[in-house]
C-alpha cells in the first residue's frame with residue numbers, strides 16, 4: 552500500500568518506522584529535515600511538504616502536536632488540501648479537539664477524502680513496540696480499510712463511533728489519568744506529612760481498590776522524585792485544555808479535571824513543562840509548605 556506519514560516526533564517516528572518495516576511504500580514529511588533521516592535509511596521517501604505526501608500516498612497518517620498543527624498540515628500553506636484526490640484517507644493520530652476533528656472531516660469530504668481520528672495511548676514505548684491503544688472515530692467501511700495498518704501500530708484497537716468519537720475517548724482517557732495522578736499525589740503527600748513511610752503506603756494500596764497503573768508508575772516517580780518523561784506536563788496541559796474547551800461548549804462541569812488543569816498550569820509557570828506529569832505532586836506539596844522536591 553502507498554502510505555504517507557506527517558509528523559516525526561517522539562511518537563510519529565517509531566510509528567512510521569513500523570509501517571515501513573511492515574513492507575509498505577512510505578512517503579514522509581517532518582518539519583525539520585533531520586527527523587526524516589532514519590526513515591529514509593529504512594527506505595521511505597522524504598517529502599518537502601505535506602502537499603508532496605498527498606500527491607503520492609493513498610492513506611496519509613498525521614502525528615503532530617496540537618489542534619492548530621493538524622489544521623496547518625491539512626489546510627495551511629504547503630498542506631494536504633490542494634493535492635488531495637477522491638478515495639484517499641487521512642488518519643489523524645494526534646490528540647486534538649473533537650469539535651475541530653468533526654469540522655476537518657467535513658472539509659475533507661468536500662474533496663471526496665475520508666478521515667479517521669485515531670488518537671493513541673501507550674506512550675513512546677507503545678509506539679516503539681507497536682503496543683499502542685488506538686481509539687478510532689469515523690465510518691465503518693473506512694475503519695475496516697485502515698484496520699490492518701492499525702494492527703501494525705498497536706494492540707487494543709477500538710472503533711468508538713463516528714468522526715470525533717476517537718478524540719472524545721482520548722479526552723476521557725486523559726481525564727481519568729489526570730485525576731488519578733492528583734489522587735495519588737495527595738495520598739502520598741498525606742502519608743509523608745503524617746510521618747508515615749509513603750513507599751510502604753503505596754505498597755499497601757497497590758493490592759486493593761486504590762491500586763492502579765498510575766499508582767504503580769506515577770506513584771513510583773513521585774516517591775523517587777524522578778520526573779524524567781514519560782508524558783510531559785506540557786502535553787497533559789494541552790490535553791486538559793482540549794477537555795475544558797469542549798466541556799465549556801457542552802455546558803458541562805468537570806471540577807476534578809479543572810483542578811488538575813490548574814496544577815499543570817502552575818507547573819508550566821514554574822518552567823516545569825518538560826517534566827513528567829507526575830510532577831503534579833510538587834504543586835500539592837508546595838501548597839502545604841512541604842519542599843516540593
Ligand code: NAP
Pocket residue numbers: 557558559560561562563581582583586614615616617619620621623624644645646647671672673674675781782783786
Ligand atoms: P513531539 O515529539 O513534540 O512531536 C510532534 C511532531 O510534530 C514534531 O516532529 C513536530 O515537528 C511536528 N509538528 C508539530 N507541529 C507541526 C506543524 N504545524 N507542521 C508540521 N509538523 C509539525 O510530540 P509527540 O510526543 O510525538 O506527540 C504527538 C502527538 O501524540 C500529540 O498530540 C501528543 O499529545 C500525542 N501523544 C503523545 C504521547 C507521548 O507519550 N509522547 C502519548 C500519547 C499521545 P518539529 O520536530 O519541527 O517540532
